[in-house]
Amino acid sequence: MSIGLLGLLDDIAGITKVAAASVDDVAGMATKAGIKATGAVIDDAAVTPRYVDGFAATRELPIVGKIALGSLRNKLLFLLPAALVLSFFLPAAITPLLMLGGAYLCYEGAEKVYHALAPHQASAHEENLTPVALNPTSREDEQVASAVKTDFILSAEIMTIALATIPAVGVLTQAIVLAVVGVGITMLVYGAVALLVRLDDIGLYLTRHALTSLGRAFGRSLVKAMPTVMTVLGVVGTAAMIWVGGSIVVHGMGKFGFHGPAEAVEHAGELAGVASPMLGWLGETAGFGLFGLALGTILIPFAEKVLSPIWRRLKAAVSG
Numbered sequence: 001m002s003i004g005l006l007g008l009l010d011d012i013a014g015i016t017k018v019a020a021a022s023v024d025d026v027a028g029m030a031t032k033a034g035i036k037a038t039g040a041v042i043d044d045a046a047v048t049p050r051y052v053d054g055f056a057a058t059r060e061l062p063i064v065g066k067i068a069l070g071s072l073r074n075k076l077l078f079l080l081p082a083a084l085v086l087s088f089f090l091p092a093a094i095t096p097l098l099m100l101g102g103a104y105l106c107y108e109g110a111e112k113v114y115h116a117l118a119p120h121q122a123s124a125h126e127e128n129l130t131p132v133a134l135n136p137t138s139r140e141d142e143q144v145a146s147a148v149k150t151d152f153i154l155s156a157e158i159m160t161i162a163l164a165t166i167p168a169v170g171v172l173t174q175a176i177v178l179a180v181v182g183v184g185i186t187m188l189v190y191g192a193v194a195l196l197v198r199l200d201d202i203g204l205y206l207t208r209h210a211l212t213s214l215g216r217a218f219g220r221s222l223v224k225a226m227p228t229v230m231t232v233l234g235v236v237g238t239a240a241m242i243w244v245g246g247s248i249v250v251h252g253m254g255k256f257g258f259h260g261p262a263e264a265v266e267h268a269g270e271l272a273g274v275a276s277p278m279l280g281w282l283g284e285t286a287g288f289g290l291f292g293l294a295l296g297t298i299l300i301p302f303a304e305k306v307l308s309p310i311w312r313r314l315k316a317a318v319s320g
């Protein structure tokens with residue numbers, strides 16, 4: 001009986017080692033996948049703060065929370081199973097779908113530029129579009145719906161990059177790794193955003209309650225700096241959307257044999273890179289950005305004159 005017990009304990013120890021190794025493997029793959037998706041994660045973090053701009057301080061964290069929940073829903077309920085199904089049954093569809101998402105990012109980024117340069121015309125354009133929220137009751141609903149929609153595209157890029165990084169393992173392991181990446185990145189991004197949008201309150205607290213004059217001065221500096229920081233982040237977020245969207249579309253075109261745009265961008269990067277690697281990266285980034293801005297500008301009238309009327313008819317047909 002004692003031999004049987006020792007054998008059982010030995011089996012349990014073996015199972016425990018295998019389970020621990022599996023956990024280590026999942027953690028390692030998730031970390032590697034998360035690092036590979038860093039560019040998209042930074043873009044996501046830069047884009048989000050602009051959606052709370054203009055709201056009362058008491059609504060900032062609830063709005064960020066709503067967007068974070070929408071992001072988790074995007075990743076875990078829609079993108080994770082879709083990525084696994086497409087990669088298994090229809091991998092050829094992944095690139096076209098990503099290109100559509102990239103085109104949407106170009107459009108939304110170009111729309112922000114249009115609004116900054118010609119606010120009256122841009123407002124008229126927005127009025128002719130169908131609201132992004134299914135049942136909008138307030139400006140907050142619209143902003144959250146728009147943010148979750150943009151997050152869907154960025155999350156799709158993150159999950160696709162993560163999936164491509166995972167080695168040939170079982171579907172269950174892939175699903176677990178993608179879930180870990182999705183939850184971890186969402187917590188990281190929206191935790192950072194929540195901290196960022198509350199820095200002015202932290203500064204105000206330090207201004208009033210810091211124990212030293214240096215602490216109070218730092219608090220005042222935070223309060224004064226935050227409007228500028230949020231403005232800069234808004235510009236960076238818009239630029240990131242255009243750049244990421246342009247790069248997705250250009251790389252997708254290359255996979256379908258249209259290498260001209262990618263070669264032009266790479267050539268611009270090589271020319272700028274003669275001076276320094278950083279200038280080379282900036283040149284390539286600028287190339288993707290210019291392509292994305294041009295595509296987004298073309299899509300603005302297309303969305304208003306073609307897509308929005310089609311969407312209205314479909315909604316009317318479904319509701320009727």
